[in-house]
Amino acid sequence: MNAPLTLPAPAKLNRMLHIVGRREDGYHALQTLFQFIDLCDHLTLAPRDDGKIQLTSEVSGVSHDDNLIVRAARLLQQHSGTALGATLTIDKQLPMGGGLGGGSSNAATALVGLNHLWQLNLPLVELARLGLQLGADVPVFVHGHSAWGEGVGERLTPVTLDTPWFVIIHPGISVSTPGVFQDPQLTRDSRPITMARALQGGAPEWRNDCEAVVKERYPPIAEALNWLAQHAPSRLTGTGACLFAAFDTQQSAQAIAQLAGQHWSTWVARGLNTSPLHDALGYL
Numbered sequence: 623m624n625a626p627l628t629l630p631a632p633a634k635l636n637r638m639l640h641i642v643g644r645r646e647d648g649y650h651a652l653q654t655l656f657q658f659i660d661l662c663d664h665l666t667l668a669p670r671d672d673g674k675i676q677l678t679s680e681v682s683g684v685s686h687d688d689n690l691i692v693r694a695a696r697l698l699q700q701h702s703g704t705a706l707g708a709t710l711t712i713d714k715q716l717p718m719g720g721g722l723g724g725g726s727s728n729a730a731t732a733l734v735g736l737n738h739l740w741q742l743n744l745p746l747v748e749l750a751r752l753g754l755q756l757g758a759d760v761p762v763f764v765h766g767h768s769a770w771g772e773g774v775g776e777r778l779t780p781v782t783l784d785t786p787w788f789v790i791i792h793p794g795i796s797v798s799t800p801g802v803f804q805d806p807q808l809t810r811d812s813r814p815i816t817m818a819r820a821l822q823g824g825a826p827e828w829r830n831d832c833e834a835v836v837k838e839r840y841p842p843i844a845e846a847l848n849w850l851a852q853h854a855p856s857r858l859t860g861t862g863a864c865l866f867a868a869f870d871t872q873q874s875a876q877a878i879a880q881l882a883g884q885h886w887s888t889w890v891a892r893g894l895n896t897s898p899l900h901d902a903l904g905y906l
């Protein structure tokens with residue numbers, strides 16, 4: 623049996639996010655640029671031969687069986703028909719419900735990691751299809767490359783983005799994603815653009831359509847965005863609560879992070895074009 627593996631589950635940023643429509647099932651059609659950052663949870667996976675899936679860490683507010691790690695492991699077990707199980711331990715660094723995609727990333731690391739550990743050799747495209755059942759953001763984490771995302775974020779085209787240093791601020795509140803998407807004031811009719819157009823315009827033209835509604839509903843997020851915007855163009859990731867700005871050097875990012883840190887939880891992280899998960903496994 624394979625030895626235990628410890629693998630990263632990185633955060634993502636939505637460098638831009640446009641809402642271009644509403645589907646019949648209520649979900650919204652998006653156009654977004656996903657990028658990973660080197661801020662990660664770590665998942666340890668140990669195989670077991672009794673077929674059980676056991677997560678040994680508590681994740682606050684989430685029951686064992688609802689945890690996306692457990693759900694991903696069970697889904698893969700069922701799909702592949704393997705008789706093996708796993709003991710899983712998550713070291714959580716990413717804030718929950720912060721727009722950094724932590725839960726989705728944990729699920730993707732479980733799928734990719736167990737595929738390796740159980741020697742299933744399923745292609746990433748098959749794991750991504752499975753992962754979509756768990757959340758719209760899971761496929762990009764399974765594929766492991768910066769991407770232009772359409773649909774609910776599952777139609778992915780790999781892209782190469784600039785890799786600045788980001789200051790990321792968590793304003794200390796959590797945002798209800800369904801609440802934002804149900805808000806009557808939400809912009810949901812942005813004109814669709816081509817990927818080439820999105821990339822050509824670059825960061826100065828990027829925006830997040832959720833921002834106006836989120837600022838209105840959550841004044842502490844408006845306050846943090848206004849503060850960070852004094853130093854550099856600032857954006858929400860996903861539906862928040864986290865927000866970010868890009869800097870050319872680690873030093874300049876750290877200087878702003880130090881100031882922000884007096885008010886909020888703050889991180890400095892590097893933008894990446896390939897996921898640390900895939901780097902760790904030697905994929906891509």
Ligand SMILES: C[C@](O)(CO)[C@H](O)COP(=O)(O)OP(=O)(O)OC[C@H]1O[C@@H](n2ccc(N)nc2=O)[C@H](O)[C@@H]1O
Pocket residue numbers: 636648649650651652654721726757758759773774775799800803859860861
């Ligand atoms: C906004 C993004 O962060 C962009 O990366 C993600 O699409 C959100 O993904 P997520 O947090 O995994 O959200 P989910 O758990 O899939 O959806 C939560 C709720 O948000 C709404 N929702 C979500 C995604 C989407 N494209 N349209 C929606 O209308 C739906 O009401 C859904 O029930």
Ligand SMILES: Nc1ncnc2c1ncn2[C@@H]1O[C@H](COP(=O)(O)OP(=O)(O)OP(=O)(O)O)[C@@H](O)[C@H]1O
Pocket residue numbers: 681683684688689690691717718719720721722723724725726727728729759799859860861862
């Ligand atoms: N392993 C997990 N880690 C974090 N959240 C989990 C996990 N399993 C289930 N969840 C649930 O998923 C919800 C969303 O978590 P997540 O951290 O992915 O939100 P997010 O960063 O806002 O993601 P997104 O950018 O996709 O909106 C959490 O509030 C929690 O209830």
